[in-house]
Amino acid sequence: MSENRTELSSLGEFGLIEHLTANIEIKNASTLVGVGDDAAVIDHFGKQTVITTDLLLDGVHFDLMYTPLQHLGYKSVIVNLSDVYAMNATPTHITMSIGVSNRFSLEAMDEFYEGVYAACEAYGVDLVGGDTANSQKGFVISVTAIGEVTPDKFVKRSTAKKGDLLCCSGDLGAAYIGLILLEREKRIFLENPQIKADLENEKYVIGRLLKPEARKDIIEFFEQAGVQPTSMMDISDGLSSEILHICRQSELGCVLYEEKIPISEETRNAAYKFELDPTACALSGGEDYELLFTVAQEDYEKLVLNEQISVIGYMTEPEKGKKIITKGGNTFDITAQGWNAFVSK
Amino acid sequence: MSENRTELSSLGEFGLIEHLTANIEIKNASTLVGVGDDAAVIDHFGKQTVITTDLLLDGVHFDLMYTPLQHLGYKSVIVNLSDVYAMNATPTHITMSIGVSNRFSLEAMDEFYEGVYAACEAYGVDLVGGDTANSQKGFVISVTAIGEVTPDKFVKRSTAKKGDLLCCSGDLGAAYIGLILLEREKRIFLENPQIKADLENEKYVIGRLLKPEARKDIIEFFEQAGVQPTSMMDISDGLSSEILHICRQSELGCVLYEEKIPISEETRNAAYKFELDPTACALSGGEDYELLFTVAQEDYEKLVLNEQISVIGYMTEPEKGKKIITKGGNTFDITAQGWNAFVSK
Numbered sequence: 001m002s003e004n005r006t007e008l009s010s011l012g013e014f015g016l017i018e019h020l021t022a023n024i025e026i027k028n029a030s031t032l033v034g035v036g037d038d039a040a041v042i043d044h045f046g047k048q049t050v051i052t053t054d055l056l057l058d059g060v061h062f063d064l065m066y067t068p069l070q071h072l073g074y075k076s077v078i079v080n081l082s083d084v085y086a087m088n089a090t091p092t093h094i095t096m097s098i099g100v101s102n103r104f105s106l107e108a109m110d111e112f113y114e115g116v117y118a119a120c121e122a123y124g125v126d127l128v129g130g131d132t133a134n135s136q137k138g139f140v141i142s143v144t145a146i147g148e149v150t151p152d153k154f155v156k157r158s159t160a161k162k163g164d165l166l167c168c169s170g171d172l173g174a175a176y177i178g179l180i181l182l183e184r185e186k187r188i189f190l191e192n193p194q195i196k197a198d199l200e201n202e203k204y205v206i207g208r209l210l211k212p213e214a215r216k217d218i219i220e221f222f223e224q225a226g227v228q229p230t231s232m233m234d235i236s237d238g239l240s241s242e243i244l245h246i247c248r249q250s251e252l253g254c255v256l257y258e259e260k261i262p263i264s265e266e267t268r269n270a271a272y273k274f275e276l277d278p279t280a281c282a283l284s285g286g287e288d289y290e291l292l293f294t295v296a297q298e299d300y301e302k303l304v305l306n307e308q309i310s311v312i313g314y315m316t317e318p319e320k321g322k323k324i325i326t327k328g329g330n331t332f333d334i335t336a337q338g339w340n341a342f343v344s345k
Numbered sequence: 346m347s348e349n350r351t352e353l354s355s356l357g358e359f360g361l362i363e364h365l366t367a368n369i370e371i372k373n374a375s376t377l378v379g380v381g382d383d384a385a386v387i388d389h390f391g392k393q394t395v396i397t398t399d400l401l402l403d404g405v406h407f408d409l410m411y412t413p414l415q416h417l418g419y420k421s422v423i424v425n426l427s428d429v430y431a432m433n434a435t436p437t438h439i440t441m442s443i444g445v446s447n448r449f450s451l452e453a454m455d456e457f458y459e460g461v462y463a464a465c466e467a468y469g470v471d472l473v474g475g476d477t478a479n480s481q482k483g484f485v486i487s488v489t490a491i492g493e494v495t496p497d498k499f500v501k502r503s504t505a506k507k508g509d510l511l512c513c514s515g516d517l518g519a520a521y522i523g524l525i526l527l528e529r530e531k532r533i534f535l536e537n538p539q540i541k542a543d544l545e546n547e548k549y550v551i552g553r554l555l556k557p558e559a560r561k562d563i564i565e566f567f568e569q570a571g572v573q574p575t576s577m578m579d580i581s582d583g584l585s586s587e588i589l590h591i592c593r594q595s596e597l598g599c600v601l602y603e604e605k606i607p608i609s610e611e612t613r614n615a616a617y618k619f620e621l622d623p624t625a626c627a628l629s630g631g632e633d634y635e636l637l638f639t640v641a642q643e644d645y646e647k648l649v650l651n652e653q654i655s656v657i658g659y660m661t662e663p664e665k666g667k668k669i670i671t672k673g674g675n676t677f678d679i680t681a682q683g684w685n686a687f688v689s690k
Contacts, residue, residue, distance in 0.1 A: 006451035008479075017477050019451065020513050024472060028437050031471045040473035049394060055442035055476045055487055093387055094681050097400035097487055099440055106351035106364065113365050126376045127369060128385035131400045132362055134353075142400055142442055142487035148389070251685070 006317045009186065009311040033156060036249075037067075038086035038233050039147070041154050048154060050147040052083035058138035060294050069108055071210045072141075073115025079236065080145035081123050082214040082289045086234040088222065089149035091123060099140035102265075123216060152345065155293070160231035160250035164294035166313040169218045169261040172239055173225075173278055176285020177270040178202070178209030204266035212289045218308065225302045232293035240283040241336045243290045244322060250294075256313035256334060283324075301311040362649055375417045378501060379657050381594075382494070383431035383578050386499050389392035393499060395436075395492040397428035403483035414453055416555045418460025424581065425490035425558040427634045431579040433567065436468060437575075444485035468561060496575065500638070503593035505576035509639035511658040512648065516607040517584055518623055521630020522615040523547070523554030525611045538612040549611035550608075556675045557634045563653065577638035585628040586681045587637045589667060595639075601658035601679060627670075628679075634680040 008016060021035040032048065033041035039052035056062060056076055064072075065165045077094060084091040096116060100109065120127055127144070130337050133140075185197045199206060215234075222229065231250055239261065247254055271278040294315055295303065303309050322334040353361060366380040376385035377393065384397035401407060401421055409417075422439060441461060445454065457554040465472055470490070478485075530542045544551060560579075567574065576595055580587050584606065592599055608623045616623040639660055640648065648654050667679040 004450075004452055004682045007447065008447060008449060008451055008454070011451065013477055013479075016451070016454070017475075020454060020477075021472070023462075026471050027465070027469050028471050030437060031473055034473045035475070040438070040440070042473070051438065051440060051474060051491060053440040053442050053474055053476055053487070053489055055444055055478045055485065057480050057485065059442050059481050060444075060479060073558060080431055080565070092375060093385065093396065095385070095396060095398040095489060097398050099400055099402050099405075099485070100353065102353055104353060105349075106353055106356065106361070109347055109353070109361070110364060112357075120372070124372050126371050126373050126379060127366070128376055128387070129396060129398055130362075130380070131398055132358055132365075133400045134358075134405060135402050136404050137482065140400065140402065140444070140485050140487075142398070142485075143488040144396075144398055144440060146394075146396060146491075214673075222347055 005127050024132065027129050033154065037156050038083040039089070041149070042319050045236055046151055048149045048151055050084050050087045050089040050149055050154065052080055053134035053142065053144040054080050054083070056141040057261035058140065058294045063186070064139065066184055067210060069111040070118070073112040074119045074211055075115075076141045076143050076273050077119035078212050078214050078289065079121075080143045081119070082234040082236070083123065084145050085214050085216060086291060087146040087147070087149060087154045087220045088219060088229065088232060088234050089154060090219065091145050091147040093126050093128045094148040095122065095129040095144045096127055096260045097133070097142040099133040099135035101135050101139070104139070104231050106279065118260060125213065155229045155232040157231050157233050158249035160246055160252055160294040160315050161296070162252060162315055162317055164230050164296055165300060165303075165311050166243070166254055166256065166292075166294055166315060167309055168235065168239070168262065168290050168292045169215050169310050170288070170290040171264040171267065172235065172288050172290060173263050173271070173281035173285050174205045174208035174267040175212065175287040176281045177267055177274070177276070178205040178207070179287070180207060180274055180276070181270065182209065202270055203263065207285060212287065215291045216272055218291050221306050225305065227295060227299050227302050229293040229295050232291060235288045235290045235292050237286045238284045241294065243334060244336050246292065246294065247322050250315070251318055253316040253318050254313055255316060256324045258324055260310060260312040262310040347575050356513045362522065370553070378499065382501050383428040384434070386432065386494070391496055393494045393496055395429050395432045395434040395494055398454070398487065398489040398491065399425050399428070401486040404484065409484065410531055412555060414456040415460035415463070417558055419464045420458040420460075420465035421486045421488050421558050422461055422468075423559050423634065425488045426470065426561075427579040427581070429490050429492035430559050430561060430564045431577050431606075431636060432492070432494060432499045433564060433574065433577060434492040434499060435564065436492040437471045438471050438473045438491040439465065440474040440489045441468050441472055442478070442487040444478040444480035446480050446482055446484070447637050449484070468559065474576065491498070500574050500577040501592035502576050502578050502591050505591055505597055505639040505660050505661055506641070507597060507660055509575050509641055509660045510645060510656050511588070511599055511601065511639055511660060512654055512656050513580065513607065513635055513637045514515055514560050514653050515635040516609040516612065516632070517580065517633050517635060518608050518626035519550045519553035519612040520557065520632040521626045522612055522619070522621070523550040523552070524632070525617065525619055525621070526550060527554065527592055547615055549609065550615050554632060557633060560636045563636050566651050570650065571649050572640060572644050574638040577636060580633045580635045580637050582631045584637065585679050587678060589681050591622070591637065591639065592667050595660070596662040596663055598663050599658055599667050600661060601669045605655060605657040607655040
């Protein structure tokens with residue numbers, strides 16, 4: 001082993017991926033999109049295939065103390081399908097690998113797979129393979145999703161144009177508040193197991209964390225309405241982090257309006273309870289699995305037909321920077337508060 | 346959670362997979378082969394895509410104490426490519442996900458990826474995606490390989506015919522002896538770090554364990570020689586276990602000749618040193634990544650041209666059972682000594 005030692009935390013997740021993939025030379029002409037987007041795109045004699053994969057680790061990406069296994073199975077599939085939709089593609093197949101310790105029973109595995117199959121059913125995808133390994137400790141989940149896209153309809157992160165409208169689907173920040181809430185309940189429970197949590201009013205934000213959906217409907221809407229987004233990705237690490245990805249990969253700046261960021265009433269109320277700023281939750285909280293995309297201005301009329309889509313800003317030339325205009329009328333730089341996997345917490 | 350508790354160890358790896366996938370209903374007409382073979386096969390408008398995935402866990406599938414990271418990266422790719430070749434297909438793309446703890450440095454990751462890229466280079470595949478996660482402990486590797494196959498040339502495990510010749514590539518048992526050897530050296534080292542191992546004479550068996558290759562050449566030979574195997578799989582869990590898979594899935598019996606099982610001189614010598622039966626190593630040792638396949642009898646003349654292929658037996662009607670005829674002329678039942686992931690060791 002080399003004598004130098006560079007800590008992984010000094011690069012961050014995206015820095016590490018960039019470092020490790022910097023020298024890739026594509027060998028197959030069929031590779032249309034490789035590393036660096038929501039998914040890869042492969043050409044199979046005119047028909048284009050989309051591939052994406054996610055690794056979920058116990059204690060890092062989920063906490064079994066408050067995550068029902070059925071929901072975990074469902075979510076493991078959803079996070080991958082979301083990446084396929086973010087390419088403007090339709091998922092068709094998944095593979096699912098799991099590593100489990102003997103601490104888990106067959107009944108627990110059945111619950112997990114109930115969720116997996118429920119997601120497959122809901123989104124019309126086939127589970128076609130996987131691997132099952134005995135882990136020494138904890139639970140490891142690795143999912144790969146495969147999809148198809150009409151030739152050249154796939155949408156990358158790097159192709160936004162100056163003047164394009166910046167848009168997102170659904171509402172943001174709820175999953176983050178759900179996480180804060182469940183983490184608090186966990187601490188309370190660990191200190192005093194007698195106290196039983198009343199989470200009846202928080203169903204929405206908890207549901208958004210534990211059982212997210214992928215925005216199949218938005219992709220179908222694009223098809224029906226004849227909208228071809230100019231760039232797109234899914235929002236898994238928080239709005240600000242994802243906007244910066246699109247700006248960087250498209251070599252553009254942007255203006256984002258705070259007042260346009262869609263945040264649900266339930267999220268606002270729960271945020272205030274924790275004395276958190278709902279906008280900060282939307283900007284920096286992850287796991288919403290909504291879509292962030294840009295469209296040409298002339299598509300505006302088509303978009304307003306869909307209540308699930310918000311126009312939140314527009315793309316500018318790179319020199320103008322990446323700016324947010326607050327409700328109070330102030331302008332700030334957008335900073336990445338996205339999750340850095342390698343900074344120890 | 347349900348009140349019943351069934352231990353995973355009571356099913357074994359294959360039992361668990363069968364249980365979890367028993368009720369799958371295929372939703373996409375494009376799914377030609379789903380769960381239960383080396384890889385899945387998907388039809389993309391006439392062009393057929395093959396997909397397979399493997400999960401490798403630190404302390405279960407590899408031991409970092411004696412596995413150089415570069416070799417580990419190489420092998421992680423190879424084990425997946427081997428499954429693609431076992432479908433008579435050509436791998437084209439992989440995704441690679443890793444979970445690493447902060448204990449690993451960037452330099453260590455670079456070594457691992459050097460091996461990954463070396464394998465991609467050697468086999469002409471593109472790395473097109475992946476995921477990088479911070480694990481709390483240990484090293485998790487998940488690889489998915491995608492390949493293509495000329496329509497309807499893919500080979501399943503379930504299509505062997507009575508009278509077909511049972512064949513395998515290369516030689517068997519070496520990786521198992523390599524493992525036994527390195528495990529012994531590890532124990533000696535842990536007891537007395539001053540003793541330095543002399544493994545010069547054992548390069549072959551250690552190399553077979555740490556840096557296996559996938560049998561691309563055999564698939565190319567089939568193409569050139571015009572041989573279409575009637576069934577095929579790769580030998581990752583030991584010859585006997587894999588033969589039983591082909592018999593069960595093809596609903597046949599077989600006769601295997603001990604004297605025909607290819608075992609290298611190096612493997613024999615190393616086995617004798619450990620007072621192990623070389624045949625038992627070939628039958629029950631795993632990780633050889635050779636191909637096991639059946640061909641119609643009329644293809645025999647074509648096969649003999651390839652020194653890397655051994656005819657080791659033939660397929661019979663199911664009532665005749667699965668038999669091995671020893672060098673001494675005795676007949677025994679073949680029993681699965683394949684690796685059971687969920688029996689605690």
